[in-house]
Amino acid sequence: NAGVTQTPKFRVLKTGQSMTLLCAQDMNHEYMYWYRQDPGMGLRLIHYSVGEGTTAKGEVPDGYNVSRLKKQNFLLGLESAAPSQTSVYFCATLREGGLRNQPQHFGDGTRLSIL
Amino acid sequence: GDSVTQMEGPVTLSEEAFLTINCTYTATGYPSLFWYVQYPGEGLQLLLKATKADDKGSNKGFEATYRKETTSFHLEKGSVQVSDSAVYFCALSDEGNTDKLIFGTGTRLQVFP
Numbered sequence: 001n002a003g004v005t006q007t008p009k010f011r012v013l014k015t016g017q018s019m020t021l022l023c024a025q026d027m028n029h030e031y032m033y034w035y036r037q038d039p040g041m042g043l044r045l046i047h048y049s050v051g052e053g054t055t056a057k058g059e060v061p062d063g064y065n066v067s068r069l070k071k072q073n074f075l076l077g078l079e080s081a082a083p084s085q086t087s088v089y090f091c092a093t094l095r096e097g098g099l100r101n102q103p104q105h106f107g108d109g110t111r112l113s114i115l
Numbered sequence: 116g117d118s119v120t121q122m123e124g125p126v127t128l129s130e131e132a133f134l135t136i137n138c139t140y141t142a143t144g145y146p147s148l149f150w151y152v153q154y155p156g157e158g159l160q161l162l163l164k165a166t167k168a169d170d171k172g173s174n175k176g177f178e179a180t181y182r183k184e185t186t187s188f189h190l191e192k193g194s195v196q197v198s199d200s201a202v203y204f205c206a207l208s209d210e211g212n213t214d215k216l217i218f219g220t221g222t223r224l225q226v227f228p
Binding site: 004031035040041042043044045048050058081085091092094097098100101102103104105106107108109 | 118147149151157158159160161162165166183204208210213215216218219220221
């Protein structure tokens with residue numbers, strides 16, 4: 001039972017390069033989220049999805065794109081990486097919306113450095 | 116918009132000391148409240164939660180009570196252990212609006228033997 005799996009765990013990029021972070025879940029959850037964690041700022045929402053084929057912008061979406069072609073996968077793309085995108089990225093899932101007692105489940109994170 | 120404010124760290128304690136980490140929130144609605152814990156090199160794990168006023172969430176000796184009148188959700192533990200050393204995040208769920216989590220900045224706890 002893997003839960004929420006993020007790949008890769010670490011990556012170093014040069015400015016201007018592109019890459020895709022993968023989040024995979026085996027819990028059949030409807031909602032998926034991408035957050036970034038920066039020192040002194042907690043976690044901030046980048047993009048989210050409320051179901052297969054849907055995506056929406058969060059608090060800090062600039063410079064990122066996402067896709068949810070399959071229910072179990074949520075991809076986060078950086079088309080042209082910038083040093084300001086150096087961060088730890090977390091994926092989270094939620095069984096479904098509107099249920100007050102349901103917590104989000106987090107992956108172990110992807111540490112991304114942009115030089 | 117909604118927000119969460121928690122005390123800055125690091126909080127440094129000796130083993131068996133009493134712990135309080137303050138958390139207050141502002142919200143237009145009636146959110147659920149959470150404490151998440153992040154151990155070194157790991158992702159976030161749910162520590163405890165509360166969904167309505169006066170609810171007390173508890174887990175692993177940690178407790179927090181949902182205080183609507185003071186908009187607070189302070190985390191407490193009577194006797195901390197070295198293994199409790201981690202970063203603690205207070206968060207509220209923006210229910211009715213995608214259920215996204217709004218986090219505080221996190222508080223690092225360091226417990227020494």
